[in-house]
Structures are given as structure tokens and as C-alpha cells.
Amino acid sequence: MNKRDRIFTTLDHREPDVVPITELAIDPIHIEAILGTAIANQMQLQPLTGRRRREEEVVQRTERVFTKLGFEMVACEPSAPDEWSPSPNPDGTVNDEWGRVLVYDPTSRVWIQRGSAFKSTEDFDSFAFPDPHAPGRVFTIESMKKKVGDEMALAGVLRDPFAYAWEMFQVTDFVRWLYEKPNFIRSVIERVTNFNLDLAGRMIDAGVDLIVGDGDYCEKKGPLVPVKFFKDVIFPNLRKQVEVAHRAGVKFIKHTDGNLNPILPDLAEIVDGVHSLDPSAGVEIGEVKRYYGGKLVLMGNVSVDNLCTRTPQDIVEETKECLRATAAAGGFILSSSNSWYSNAKLENCLAMVSTGRKYGRYPIGSF
Amino acid sequence: MEHSTLERIKNAFADVTSVEDVKELVKAALASGIQPSEIMRNMSDGLSSAGQKYERGEFFLSELIMSGIMAQEVSQLLKSHMPNSTTSLATVVIGTVKGDIHDLGKNLVSMMLTSAGFDVVDLGVDVPADKFVEAVRARIPQIAAMSCLLTTAMNQMKETVTNLDEIGLRKNVKILVGGRPITPDFAREIRADGYGEDAIQALKVAQNAIS
Numbered sequence: 001m002n003k004r005d006r007i008f009t010t011l012d013h014r015e016p017d018v019v020p021i022t023e024l025a026i027d028p029i030h031i032e033a034i035l036g037t038a039i040a041n042q043m044q045l046q047p048l049t050g051r052r053r054r055e056e057e058v059v060q061r062t063e064r065v066f067t068k069l070g071f072e073m074v075a076c077e078p079s080a081p082d083e084w085s086p087s088p089n090p091d092g093t094v095n096d097e098w099g100r101v102l103v104y105d106p107t108s109r110v111w112i113q114r115g116s117a118f119k120s121t122e123d124f125d126s127f128a129f130p131d132p133h134a135p136g137r138v139f140t141i142e143s144m145k146k147k148v149g150d151e152m153a154l155a156g157v158l159r160d161p162f163a164y165a166w167e168m169f170q171v172t173d174f175v176r177w178l179y180e181k182p183n184f185i186r187s188v189i190e191r192v193t194n195f196n197l198d199l200a201g202r203m204i205d206a207g208v209d210l211i212v213g214d215g216d217y218c219e220k221k222g223p224l225v226p227v228k229f230f231k232d233v234i235f236p237n238l239r240k241q242v243e244v245a246h247r248a249g250v251k252f253i254k255h256t257d258g259n260l261n262p263i264l265p266d267l268a269e270i271v272d273g274v275h276s277l278d279p280s281a282g283v284e285i286g287e288v289k290r291y292y293g294g295k296l297v298l299m300g301n302v303s304v305d306n307l308c309t310r311t312p313q314d315i316v317e318e319t320k321e322c323l324r325a326t327a328a329a330g331g332f333i334l335s336s337s338n339s340w341y342s343n344a345k346l347e348n349c350l351a352m353v354s355t356g357r358k359y360g361r362y363p364i365g366s367f
Numbered sequence: 368m369e370h371s372t373l374e375r376i377k378n379a380f381a382d383v384t385s386v387e388d389v390k391e392l393v394k395a396a397l398a399s400g401i402q403p404s405e406i407m408r409n410m411s412d413g414l415s416s417a418g419q420k421y422e423r424g425e426f427f428l429s430e431l432i433m434s435g436i437m438a439q440e441v442s443q444l445l446k447s448h449m450p451n452s453t454t455s456l457a458t459v460v461i462g463t464v465k466g467d468i469h470d471l472g473k474n475l476v477s478m479m480l481t482s483a484g485f486d487v488v489d490l491g492v493d494v495p496a497d498k499f500v501e502a503v504r505a506r507i508p509q510i511a512a513m514s515c516l517l518t519t520a521m522n523q524m525k526e527t528v529t530n531l532d533e534i535g536l537r538k539n540v541k542i543l544v545g546g547r548p549i550t551p552d553f554a555r556e557i558r559a560d561g562y563g564e565d566a567i568q569a570l571k572v573a574q575n576a577i578s
Binding site: 103105107108112114171172175176178179180219220221222223224225226227229262280305308309342343 | 383385386387421422424427428429430432433436466467468469470471474478517518519520547548565
């Protein structure tokens with residue numbers, strides 16, 4: 001059974017030979033340490049530029065790291081269109097394709113959001129909405145597919161329309177408009193959904209094996225917005241995206257940080273799997289397995305916080321517990337509860353992987 | 368009439384209606400001769416009620432943020448009606464510590480503090496210890512509040528406390544800390560005076576710190 005087959009078997013809720021392991025993202029500092037080479041001006045696969053040479057370098061490096069770690073799956077974001085470049089601002093920030101104002105964080109060496117180009121809802125009327133059919137949109141995915149072939153599973157990352165809307169407008173503006181101009185927020189989410197429907201089709205044509213819906217729905221205490229808004233707006237639009245994937249025989253895993261328990265019953269009726277299952281927000285992966293294990297593939301959930309602060313021995317125990325609670329009967333992909341971000345101790349991340357390999361062989365024994 | 372209008376203002380915050388609704392109510396209250404301080408008190412009660420609903424899981428983050436937005440707008444409206452009185456409970460110097468540029472949590476706390484009547488001096492993100500010290504020296508706040516998301520930035524909080532200690536300013540200011548990696552144990556270890564798990568807790572801790 002090769003790595004890709006392990007993912008397919010897992011997605012079908014059957015037991016492969018070993019529990020598959022992967023991460024949705026690994027920060028540059030760890031990539032450098034794993035490969036033993038310094039990276040100049042490394043950026044995430046985040047599509048900040050349409051310059052293809054840099055993207056090819058990132059694809060190559062990512063594939064090397066994931067192969068070295070023995071990961072079964074690699075996730076790829078779509079690209080910016082050919083020749084597109086971000087608009088620089090005088091203060092060193094840049095505007096991305098979605099009007100998000102990003103600042104480069106020298107600590108993690110990735111771009112993070114600082115603000116928004118939208119100051120009013122009227123600004124959105126004149127916004128040049130991104131084109132899912134633009135040339136080069138799936139460049140990274142096509143490049144990665146060429147690298148991994150049929151050996152490693154390839155996930156296409158589709159950013160959630162709610163997450164886009166939450167980020168495109170500053171949080172306080174998003175919230176104010178959510179309550180005062182709900183039809184505006186609804187229309188933005190629907191418009192991004194239409195973008196995603198077309199993009200998902202292109203990703204599938206480019207050869208992705210599954211789709212990961214990125215973007216958070218929840219924070220530590222619970223959903224970011226009322227559950228009713230999920231039921232009325234977010235979930236119907238999520239369902240449309242999942243249906244595009246399903247029509248092509250592709251499964252859909254939804255990522256979110258935070259406490260997703262209040263929306264889990266609805267989510268289980270829409271998607272094929274969930275990622276993160278954030279233990280720091282009180283999500284018990286064993287409980288989720290018990291209630292939803294027959295429906296949902298679970299991907300997680302070694303605490304990203306513990307990867308930063310605990311010892312490798314702690315992580316070994318936590319990973320074993322995760323396997324005990326979740327691996328039986330398949331439908332489980334081992335990963336951290338978010339990503340290997342710059343604060344994590346690499347020895348802890350590697351302890352998670354080695355423990356997964358040591359104890360994650362089916363049938364799962366007692367340990 | 369007075370009781371009814373004030374009650375409606377309180378309920379507008381507790382139920383999170385809209386900025387325009389609550390501003391209309393406040394304008395009506397002012398027009399009928401109700402003192403701004405009474406309006407502030409009812410707004411504060413309503414905000415507190417919204418915060419409790421959030422803590423019980425009845426409200427979600429968006430509702431908490433919306434109540435803060437409403438409070439900021441009302442505070443602004445009331446300022447022009449109280450030109451000669453100070454409404455500030457205390458001054459808070461706040462920032463995300465050096466090595467970290469995440470600001471959502473810090474901004475939420477800042478909004479809650481402002482809404483509750485604190486005078487907030489926001490130092491922004493990536494704030495080094497000496498900038499906190501300088502702000503404490505210059506602004507003479509009752510509270511210095513530090514936030515971070517990244518574990519690598521946690522030690523900056525300790526450095527700020529140490530620097531304030533060394534130049535004799537520590538005893539004049541209460542230090543509050545918060546952020547994803549921060550725990551009550553860490554707060555005790557660096558000798559902070561308080562820890563807030565979320566924006567509502569941070570507000571309570573700040574209120575307790577000056578009581």
C-alpha cells in the first residue's frame with residue numbers, strides 16, 4: 001500500500017496498513033532545519049505572487065520535506081494568476097488579491113493580516129473580484145501533482161467563504177455589517193462561494209485527491225458567529241462546495257481551530273472529515289470519534305500548544321493517547337491540532353511522527 | 368419615562384441590537400434630561416450582561432464584539448455632553464509584546480476596556496520592554512496590559528516587569544497579561560498582578576485591579 005492509497009483507505013473509513021500522518025502547513029524555520037538549508041525570503045504557499053519561479057522552488061522544497069518526513073499527503077493552496085503581484089503600501093504592508101492588508105512577520109516569516117482595503121461596503125462595489133478562471137490559478141497544484149504523482153495524496157486547499165469575508169473586512173467592520181447589513185455579508189459569502197465552486201472544479205481537473213476547506217469557524221469558547229448564521233448562510237454555501245467535490249468523487253475535509261462542538265452535528269451532515277479538533281479549546285477527539293467516527297474522518301489532534309511548550313516525552317504520551325482514542329477502524333489521520341508553526345519545538349514535532357509510526361500500525365494494539 | 372428609557376438602553380446592550388438603535392435611545396434619554404452618568408451606568412450593566420451571556424455560551428464572539436462597538440459609539444456620543452467631567456475609571460497602557468504582531472486579542476481587550484470607561488493608551492504591536500516602561504513613566508497609568516499569541520514572545524512580558532522593577536515603577540502600576548499561551552501559573556511566575564483568559568475576564572481583572 002503506498003502513501004496515497006493509505007489516505008484513500010482512511011477516507012473510506014477502512015484500516016490501511018499504518019495510520020497516515022501529515023500537516024497542513026510547516027513554517028519555514030522547520031523546513032530549513034529538516035532540509036539543512038537556509039531559505040532566502042521564504043514565504044508560505046500562500047499565493048502572494050504570480051512569479052512562478054519562486055512558487056516552483058516552494059513546491060520543490062515542500063515536496064522534499066514531506067517526502068523526508070514520510071507524510072502521506074501534502075496540501076496545496078491555489079495560486080495567484082499569472083503575472084499578478086501584490087500592491088505595496090508605503091508602510092511596508094501589501095494588499096493581496098482579496099483586499100486583505102498583510103504584514104510580513106519576521107518571527108514566523110509568513111505574511112499575516114493587519115487590516116483591510118475595504119473601509120465601507122461601497123468599496124466592495126468597485127472591487128475587482130478575483131477570477132477563478134484566470135490563467136495560472138492552479139499552477140502550484142499542477143506543479144505539486146507533477147512532483148508527487150500517484151505516490152503521495154494531494155489536497156487542494158479551498159479557503160472558506162466565511163473566512164474570506166471575516167478577513168477581507170476588518171473584524172469590527174465585518175461584525176458591524178453582519179448585524180446592520182446582513183444581506184451584504186450574505187451576498188459576499190455567496191459570491192466567494194461561486195468563486196470556490198469554479199475553483200474547486202479546476203483543482204479537481206488538476207488532480208487533487210481531496211479538498212481541505214481552510215479558514216476558522218470557531219474560537220476557544222465556540223463558534224465565531226451565532227449558530228443560526230451557520231445554519232442560514234455558512235452551511236448552505238459549504239454544502240454547495242462539498243457537492244462539487246462529491247460529484248467528482250473527491251472528499252472534503254473542513255479545518256477549523258477552536259471549539260467546534262456546537263456546530264459538529266450540522267458539520268457531520270455536510271463534510272467528510274474535520275481537521276484540528278483543537279484540544280486547547282476543549283475538543284475531546286475520543287468523544288468525537290465515539291459520536292461521529294462512522295461519518296467523519298478525523299484529522300488531528302496533538303496539541304499545537306504542547307508542541308511549543310512540552311517535552312518530547314510528553315508528546316510521545318499525547319500521541320499514543322490520540323492513537324488509542326481514534327485510530328481503530330480507520331478514518332483517522334494523525335497531525336497536530338493546527339500546523340508546525342515557528343514556535344513549535346521541532347524535536348516535539350518529530351516525536352509526534354516517530355510515535356505515530358511506531359504505534360500506528362494496524363491492527364492497533366494495546367500500548 | 369426615565370426608568371423605561373434607561374432600561375431600554377441597558378437591554379439594547381444586553382441583547383445586542385444595533386448602533387443606530389442604541390444611539391437613538393441615548394439621544395432620547397439626553398433630551399429628556401437624564402444625566403449622562405446614569406446612561407453610562409446602564410450601558411455598563413448591559414455590557415456586563417452581554418459578557419455573562421458570552422461566558423455561558425449563549426452569545427458568540429461576534430455578539431461580544433458588537434456590544435463593544437455599540438459602547439464605543441455611545442461613549443463618543445456622551446463625551447460631548449460631559450465636557451467638564453472626567454469619565455475615565457483609570458488609564459491603561461496596552462500592547463502586544465515585542466516579537467509578536469498579532470493584535471486581535473489585544474484589540475478586543477482594548478475595546479472592552481474603553482467601553483467600560485477606561486482611558487486606553489494602545490502602544491500597538493511588537494512593543495519592546497523599554498517602550499512599555501517609557502509609556503508607564505510618561506502616562507502614569509494605573510494598569511499596564513500585555514498580550515501575546517506566540518510562545519517565543521512570552522519572555523518579553525517578564526522583561527517588562529523586570530525593567531519596571533529596576534527603575535522603581537513596578538509598585539505604581541498593576542500588570543495584567545493575557546494571550547493564547549499565557550496561563551495563570553505563568554502570570555504568577557513573572558509576578559503579574561492579573562491574568563485574563565479572554566476579553567471579558569481581562570475587563571473583570573482590570574476592574575478588580577483598581578477597586
